[in-house]
């Protein structure tokens with residue numbers, strides 16, 4: 001098992017698995033203590049199965065819809081569909097309304113990433129704002145403001161002032177999956193926590209939310225795409 005250990009001010013050991021990599025957080029006192037190192041080893045051993053399962057889930061999610069190729073910029077997604085890639089002699093990268101992506105010829109990877117991110121953000125700003133407005137109206141929610149976010153690892157958020165933030169990468173997902181996130185955040189304007197009351201509320205709007213939540217997990221690898 002490969003893992004990285006970080007010694008921090010925390011009081012107990014924690015394991016974090018992000019993008020298929022294992023990071024172990026341990027108290028500083030563990031660093032030079034043989035006793036504690038032994039304790040740490042046993043702790044990790046007891047979590048081995050859970051860790052393997054998490055990594056297997058991540059790898060499965062990468063294979064899902066060829067996300068591994070998406071992360072290597074060999075495939076490009078828009079609303080869950082693979083876009084048709086065309087080379088252009090122009091300098092700008094463009095995503096068209098009929099789902100084609102025009103990429104400048106002989107572009108280097110760093111420039112491609114920069115232009116791609118800018119183009120996705122442009123589309124996300126318009127599309128996600130519209131979708132939020134539509135779904136809020138349809139289900140009778142009130143929110144204060146909407147902002148696009150670039151923060152990785154999270155699809156959306158809603159604070160106690162009913163300000164909603166949505167990850168621009170939601171436009172990579174099939175519409176029904178992205179809509180689940182939008183509705184999830186809208187439900188937080190009523191219930192800020194993840195209590196039973198919250199989930200009952202989500203279920204009233206989206207009876208199949210459990211399946212949608214599972215679908216969303218399949219795209220987990222994309223939360224930090226182009227970061």
Ligand SMILES: [Zn+2]
Nearest residue numbers: 184188193194
């Ligand atoms: Zn939530």
